[in-house]
Amino acid sequence: MGKKIKGKDLVNLGFPQNNTINIALGQISRYRKKCDKQKLLNELSDVIANQDSYKDDPVWGKIIEAMTDPVELEMHTLQSHRVPFEIFGENEIGDLAKHQFYGSLKLPIAVRGALMPDAHGGYGLPIGGVLATKNAVIPYGVGVDIGCRMAMSVFPLPASHFKGRTDQMKKILSEHTKFGMYETHRVKHDHPIFERSEFREIPLLKQLFKKAYQQLGTSGGGNHFVEFGVVTMREDLYLDGKLQLPQGEYLALLSHSGSRGLGANIAQHYTHLAKKQCHLPKQVQHLAWLDMDKHDGMEYWIAMNLAGEYAKACHDNIHSRIAKELGTQITVTIENHHNFAWKEKVNGEECIVHRKGATPAGKGVLGIIPGSMTAPGYIVRGLGNENSLNSASHGAGRMFSRSQCKSKFTKSEIQKLLQTNGIELIGGNVDEAPMAYKDIHTVMNNQQELVEVIGEFQPKIVRMDK
Template identity: 65%
Template sequence: MGSKLSGKDLVKIGFPQNNTINIALGLITRYRKKEKKETILLELTELLQQPDRFVGHPIWGKVSEGLTTPIEIRMKELNEYRAPFTIFGENEIDEQAKRQLYDALKLPISRKGALMPDAHMGYGLPIGAVLATDNAVIPYGVGVDIGCRMSLSIFDLPASYFKGREFQLKNILKENTKFGLYDTHRVKQDHAIFSRTEFREIPLLKSLLDKAYRQLGTSGSGNHFVELGLVELQAVRAEWGIPLGQYLGVLSHSGSRGLGANIAKHYTKLATQQCPLPREVQHLAWLDLDSQSGQEYWIAMNLAGEYAQACHEDIHRRIAKALGASPVVTIENHHNFAWKEMVEGEECIVHRKGATPAAKGTLGIIPGSMTAPGFIVEGTGNCLSLQSASHGAGRVMSRSACKNSLTKSAMLKDLEEHGVELIGGALDESPRAYKDIHRVMKLQEELVHVLGIFSPRIVRMDK
């Protein structure tokens, strides 16, 4: 007998020749590959004899589910007609992004969709898409960076605070932010999230706990940033307790780091195994929320979202401490996530992939670019957009197009003209890569009201 288990070994002990074998082998490879073959086969024999005993088991639960309620794995067919949808700023959106939405609307689980004016092509759903589904979650409809979000801290420090302190403030950003795959804080900060039971009960999350601990308070690469700038409040809410005026602000954009990326990778693979789709929509494979895989993903996704929030809290805490001040207002929102929400009287799973929640009265941040302002907004609760708005300006140039057609010197000149200092930052994040944020905001006036503007002054990004 060889040292590695195969499908033939499982068939010999009585496994049905269906997808349950693939599920079992995948779990063994991930969680039990260092154990003796004989030990695992004894466990699986017991599982075959009494599968009900293993329902909900952290490792063998999915196999038990496959044995007790076998699911027929066959190619899913798309509907002939699309679910209802609305596109905001249609003339500003490329045809590939629209085509991706049209394909998603033909999924048998789709109930309603929308496309925001910053939309552009992505994987599975386009960036800037909102899709409501029936009791199913699409991992790529949430995105790889689960819980990618915005966070703005407003300090009761006047705009004049910048004058004469530019060097000091630039150093505060340098010393208190970390970017990319490997750069982490020397002094780690503990957080209540690390004591969550999910990290003990779900094997995948247990294996990611150390990585999550190391990366707390750090940001990814690409378009993730931390910025110091000016906040101009044009309207205030009573709970803020501050008057109209200009204030110093810290704005951050990042997500759930390696924790979210690994969750996305793992459950996307499970979804594609359990839900085969035609080639053109294969990235839209979903997990039924009544299945163990679907329930696990939902729990893991929500944990990743809370971890992303914890990362922002740590970033802002470090900067606030360096400033010697405490924020008087904090505004934050996810824009890569899924929620259970009522859509036309029916509970649906609403995926927002690069879209800002904009229910009536809900606050959010819609950033521009390094040289363009971001906007503090309040949602209007528009049902046509599934109570959503854009998550930014949206790209008008791909990353490769930026590298082929733009120059670093031109980017630095643009920054200088707008009075913005940049730490790090790659050419593919040039302000010219983005749509006109003012045009985007004009196209969604029925979705959000503007309460204030954030103007970047010092921008920190990955190198």
């Protein structure tokens, strides 16, 4: 008997001679490759004999589904019409983003859409795209960086704290933040997220546990940052009926990053599965979806939510480290995802609302909308506009792509602009030039019916990937 399980071995066990065998071989190759063949055959024999016991199993459940309720592999056609939608700040949005958005509105699962004023082209949904779907989740509608989020911690320190301490604060950011694919903290911190059962029960997450542990409290490359700045509160901030932050100016820390390698691998894995199951016309193939009633859809939803909570854990770790170095406590933290999907009511029915590069802006919901490293960001309160699917922009939005920036701007130009605005930059590349972004004031003017501004953040010391 050879060491590798083949299709005929499964047929001999009683597996039906259809796509179930391909799925079983795929699961074995992915999750049981190193198992002893006879031991594995015994386990598979038990799967066949006791199907009800295995229908929720993270590995074999997909096989039971294939036998009892198979996923139909078919070419989906687009609808001839778009579902209802709204575009905010349309004159400031490029044709690529609109074209991608219009394609998403013709998906047979689409219910309603909205495009935010910072929108620009991406993969699948454009950045700034919001799409409600019926009982289906689109991995690329969430994005590769699952749970990418903003987090702002305000300290009980005045804005004048910067005076005479610039070098000290630059050192804190340099030594206690980590960026990119390979930098990690020398002293690792534990976190309750690593006790989650999903890391033990879902094979893919089990494989990613070590990477997630190593990358806790780190930030990605690109437009991810950690920066000190001054918060100006325009009004007293109350949370749960209690005064958390009186009107005034304070030292604050703002961070932007997501779920790191954990989220990227989840996105890649489930997008691959979605494309295999959901065949679409070439122009919208990145919008392949997973059925929320099927094994892969339910599993993606669990993994996506874990990645979102992991992203929050990373921000919590960053802010805790910085607060410790400042020798102070955090007064209040305001935070939000902007690459995620939620179960929400749309037109009176439960839908999956994807916000790819869009800030949740339900009535009374707080959020952070950053500008660029030389432009202010804003603390906002959602107005609950149903036409925007309770959403707002996630920032200023790119005006020039990263490749365009490399040919359009120089480091000396960027440095001159930083000096003019009194900004200290640690790291950073030409592709994140402040000039690459739209005017945040124009973006905010185009969403006055979506959010109200209650505070402003002015960057002072910015740390990015090198």
